[in-house]
Amino acid sequence: MIYAGKNTGILVQGATGSQGKFHINLMNEYAKEIGSAGVVAGTTPGKGGQEVFGVPVFNSVIEATEEHDIGASVIFVPAGGCGDAIMEAADARIPAVITITEHTxxxxxxxxxxxxxxxxTRVIGPNCPGMLVPGECKLGIIPANLCMKGDVGVVSRSGTLTYQVISELTSAGFGQSGIVGIGGDAVIGQTFSEVIDEFHADGRTKTVVLxxxxxxxxxxxxxRRAIDLGMPVISYIAGVSAPKEKRMGHAGAIVEGGEGDASSKIERLRALGIPVATRPSQIPELIHEVR
Amino acid sequence: MKFREYEAKQIFRDAGIPVPNSVLITSPNEAAPALSIVADNVVLKAQVDVGGRGKAGGILPANADNINAVAAELFGKTIKGLKVEKVLVEEALEISHEYYLSITIDRSKKMPVILFSKEGGVEIETLAKERPEALRRIYVDPSFVTLPDFIVRNAIGDAPKEIGKIIRNLYTVFIAKDAVLAEINPLVMTPQGVLAADGKIILDDNSLARQGISENRDLAPREAEAEKHGFSYVELDGSIGVIGNGAGLTMSTLDIIAHYKGKAANFLDVGGGANSDRVMYAVRLVASMPGVKVIVVNLLGGITRCDEVAKGIIAAGISQPVIVRLAGTNEAEGRRLLEEHGYRMLDTMDLAIRAAVEVAQ
Structure with missing residues (x-):
């Protein structure tokens, strides 16, 4: 199991907004296809009693947990209420909270x-596409049609770039054991190392794509964590030619050792013996190399 | 968004952090009256947002005899491309020691961190690299509303006690302003006590609305306009217009253009959940940039729906060729719409980008 499994009942916070509705439908279409529990409840304060694609909506997380067995929550609430929503889910002792909302x-x-x-409670995101384990569960917005069951674990800071990588993997015949988008913000919950721990404990991942x-x-x-655990890892880092991102100022650069740019990151990964792709389409051949 | 020195100092003053006496002026003829209020000896500090302001001639000493001439000189200057429009007239300080103090966010630890050094006034990055032991790093649980005493003691060590109060107040500023950086460099010891001789506050761009700031003034006019439509946008100097969704995929698109020896004209991330209007605006904006010969649209649906994207591209109706790569949510419908209107759609990112590079050449 990677954060959630086939029988995990999913809650959606922000269920009645346009994104919430749209993705409850997609999550449950996939759940139906693979026979998993899917989204069992939603919340939107003041909208209790409504239904979204047959999913009951509650006023609060605690009310939803009283009536349903919930193992994970997916958050679509607007940015200003996002921190609150995470705390509400944690307060109700939901083990995993996947935060899709951006600009928080x-x-x-x-x-x-x-x-x-x-x-x-473990938090994934914010500003992430969520996670998907092919054949087991989908929590978030990763397009299921791109994925295929297999033994490559994908962990990524990006949203759409992750979809790109999954589609490269699937078309090269490499299925995925799990796909986790950890989010693109400066401060995020689960990090690469924690997700890699999860892949390792789950035991079905043969190669990690970072x-x-x-x-x-x-x-x-x-x-470094993947190397310590003896898991083969390959990587791709975006942004070699991109204009420099706005920086947090000098102090932020000090804390991070001033080595956050793509080229120096690639150098450091290669120095650890990790193959780094120059473009996403190169990833499958690098997996062949490490196997 | 960054606050200028004079704004940061006003915030510090309001928060009980001692700052030198000063008056902000916007024209040279206000300088002499300002001096008479502030002190006999002053420094005139250009309020421009550039690093190395002092070395670039943006800080000049003055007194009653030469204040008008010095003010006229400073207001006539352009410092690293920025015209001097505001000047802080500040008392000249008798400094016996300089410290460094800031509060920022440590991404890995997901916590605020206080950085303090008894060796201020030097290039802080150099200090961090060469003598890391001279820079104290004290982490703060983000649920603390005010700083507990032990954190303050750990931060200052054997430095003067009055700095402890400044750290407490700076933390209050850091929290109240939704800052990602609140910095005093240097914090100086003077006969009047410890003062914040310079200040810098950077706000979290995602918190501007609740800070009552409606526009991020750090953005260039076209970037600000683009931001209103919900995307991030940077102009470059090539001939291939780029529209992507998601920062990672858009960055990767630029990287692959460079890999095929092409030159991108811009970076435009339409953001999550872009509807047809936003896509239309994005396509028109990129097409309107001088020198754009071709546009490559590289979109993978997630929160973005491919049918909405297709409608936006069609509605834009621009003259340059648009090469499209679309996949993901509602892909079939997006593809059908585009093909109906004769747009060139390629199956992979590499193929679409290579085709765009060929058209540009």
Whole structure:
């Protein structure tokens, strides 16, 4: 199991908004196809009693958990209420919270992640596409039609770039054991290393594909963890030619060791002996190399 | 978004952090009256947002005898491309020691971190690299509303106690302003006590609305306009227009254009859940840039629906060729719409980008 499994009942917070509705439908279409539990309840304050594609909507997370067995929540609420939504799910002791919402205030997220940790809740995201384990569960917005069951674990900071990588893998015949988008914000819940731990514990991942970008040094930590666990890992880092991202200022660069740009990150990964693709379509051949 | 020095100092003053006496002026003839309020000896500091302002001639000492001439000189300057429009007239300080103090966010630890050094006034990156032991890093649980005493003690070590109060107040500013950086460099010891001689505050761009700021003034006019439509946009100097969804995929598109020896004209991420109007605006915006010969649209549906994207491309009706790569949610419908209107759609990202590079050549 990677955060959630076939029998995990899913809650959607922000169920009655346009994105919430749209993706409840897609998640449950996939759940029906593979025979998993899917989305069993939704919440939107003040909209309790409504239904979205047959899924009952509650006013609060605690009410939803009283009537349904919920193992994970997917959050689509607007940015300003996102930190609150994470804490509400954690307060109801939901084990995993997947936060799709983007543009969330960073202080809210730091606080929510800290609170969630104290409740034993693991947070994925924000600003992420969620996760999908082919044949088992879909929590979020990763297009299921691109995925195929297999033994490659994909972990990524990006959304759409992840879909690109999955479609390259699937067309080359490499199925996936799990796909986890950890989010593109400066502060996120689960990081590369934690997801790699999860792949390792699950035991079905033979190769890890680590997709990174400019900024921060989480990729290096993740790569080191995979090496420590004896898991073969290959990587792709986007942003070699992109204009420099806005920086947090000098102090932020100090904390991160000033090595967040794509080229130096690629150098550091290669120095660890990790093959790094120059473009996504090269990933399948690199997997052949490490196997 | 960054606050200028004078704004940061006003925020510090309001929060109980001691700052030198100063007056902000917007024309040279306000300089002499400002001096009479502030001090006999002052420094005139250009309020431009550039690094190395002092070395570039943006900080000039003055007194009652030469204030008008010095002010006229500073207001006539352009510093690293920015015209001097505002000047802070500040008392000249008698400095006996300089410290470094900031509060920022540590991405890996997901916590605020206080950075303090007794060796301020130097290039802080150099200090962090060469003598990391001289820079204290104290992590703060983000649920703390105010700083507990032990954190303050750990941060200052044997430095003067009055710095402890400044750290507490700076933390309050950091939280209240939704800052990603609140920095005092240097924090100086003077006969009047410890003062914030310079200040910098950077706000979290995702918190501007609740800080009552309606527009991010750090963005160039076209970028600001683009942001209103919900996408991030950067102009480059090539001939291949780029529209992607998601920062990662769009960056990757630029990387592959470079790989095939092409030159991108821009970076445009339409963002998540783009509807047809936003896509139409994006296509028109990119097409309107001078020198754009071809546009490559590289979109993978997730929160974005391919049918909406197709409708937007068709509605834009621009004259340059548009090469499209679309996959994901509602893909079949998007593909059908585009083919009906004669747009060239290629199956992979590499093929679409290579085709665009060929057209541009």
């Amino acid at each position: 205030p960073v202080h809210d997220i730091m606080r929510a992640i800290t609170y969630a940790r104290s409740c034993g 997709i990174g970008e400019v900024g921060g040094n989480l990729e290096i930590e993740g790569a």
